[in-house]
Amino acid sequence: MLKIRTWVTALVFVLVISGVVIFQTQASLAKNPPYSIDNIPMPKLENPLRILTPANEIFEIASCSTKDFGFAITTAQIPPGGGPMPHVHYYINEFFWPQKGGLEIFHSERKFPDMSNPPTVEAAGRAALYSVETQPKQVVYSPHTFMHGFVNPTTETLPMVMIWVRDEVAPDFEYHDGGMREYFSAVGAHITDLNNLPTVTDAQRNAFVSQAPKFGINQSAFMMQYVTSISDKFPKNLAKLQNPQTLNKVIETINAFNNDDKSVTCG
Numbered sequence: 001m002l003k004i005r006t007w008v009t010a011l012v013f014v015l016v017i018s019g020v021v022i023f024q025t026q027a028s029l030a031k032n033p034p035y036s037i038d039n040i041p042m043p044k045l046e047n048p049l050r051i052l053t054p055a056n057e058i059f060e061i062a063s064c065s066t067k068d069f070g071f072a073i074t075t076a077q078i079p080p081g082g083g084p085m086p087h088v089h090y091y092i093n094e095f096f097w098p099q100k101g102g103l104e105i106f107h108s109e110r111k112f113p114d115m116s117n118p119p120t121v122e123a124a125g126r127a128a129l130y131s132v133e134t135q136p137k138q139v140v141y142s143p144h145t146f147m148h149g150f151v152n153p154t155t156e157t158l159p160m161v162m163i164w165v166r167d168e169v170a171p172d173f174e175y176h177d178g179g180m181r182e183y184f185s186a187v188g189a190h191i192t193d194l195n196n197l198p199t200v201t202d203a204q205r206n207a208f209v210s211q212a213p214k215f216g217i218n219q220s221a222f223m224m225q226y227v228t229s230i231s232d233k234f235p236k237n238l239a240k241l242q243n244p245q246t247l248n249k250v251i252e253t254i255n256a257f258n259n260d261d262k263s264v265t266c267g
C-alpha cells in the first residue's frame with residue numbers, strides 16, 4: 001500500500017515539474033520570440049551553380065550586386081552531421097535562415113578583429129561558443145569578426161538559406177560579393193547531376209582550411225581548435241544581434257533582379 005502511495009507521489013511530482021519546465025519554456029518563447037521571416041527568394045537563374053562543400057553541404061549558390069551593394073546567397077541542404085567547423089569571416093556579414101529549424105548554430109561573444117591573429121592557442125587564444133537550437137524560419141545574424149559554425153544534429157537532411165553580405169572592408173572579387181561564392185567554387189566539388197553527387201577529395205578538404213584566408217576567412221580544421229567550451233545558454237546580447245535593414249535590402253535586390261531590373265546583376 002505504502003509502495004503504491006510512494007509511486008503515485010513520485011509520479012505527481014514528476015508531472016508537476018515537467019509541467020513547470022514546459023510552461024516556462026513556452027512562456028519564454030512567447031515573451032522573446034526569435035526574430036523570424038516568412039520567405040527569402042532566390043535569384044532566378046537558368047543554370048545556377050551547385051556545389052558539394054567540404055563541410056558536406058549541398059549548395060545552390062548565386063551572387064548579386066548593384067553599384068553599392070553585393071552579396072552571395074545559397075539555398076543549402078545540410079545532411080545529418082553536416083555543417084562547417086567554427087570559423088571567422090572578415091569580409092562579409094552572414095545571415096542564417098533555417099526554414100525548418102532544427103539546425104544548431106554556434107556563436108562566440110568575443111570578436112577576433114585581426115585576420116592574422118586567429119582564435120588558436122598560439123595566436124589570439126581560443127574562445128567559448130554558445131549554441132542556439134534554431135526554430136523554423138528564425139533569422140540568426142552574425143557580423144564579421146565573430147566566430148560561428150553550425151551542425152545538423154538530427155537524422156534528417158535540413159534546409160538552410162545563408163546570405164553573405166559584402167562588408168566595406170572587403171577587396172573586390174569577381175562577383176563583387178565579398179568572396180564567398182568564389183571561395184566555395186574554388187574549394188568545393190562542382191555538382192553536375194544532383195542524383196549523382198561528386199565526392200569531396202582530401203585535397204578539397206585541406207583547401208577548405210588552407211585557402212580560406214585568401215577569401216577573408218579563418219576556418220578551423222577540427223571542432224575544438226578555436227573553442228574552449230560550448231554552452232547552451234545563448235546570451236541575450238547575441239540573440240539581439242539583428243540587421244533587418246540589410247536583410248530587406250538583400251530581398252529587395254533579388255526581387256528587383258527577378259523583375260528584370262537592369263541595375264542588378266546576378267550570376
Ligand SMILES: [Cu+2]
Pocket residue numbers: 087089094148
Ligand atoms: Cu560563416
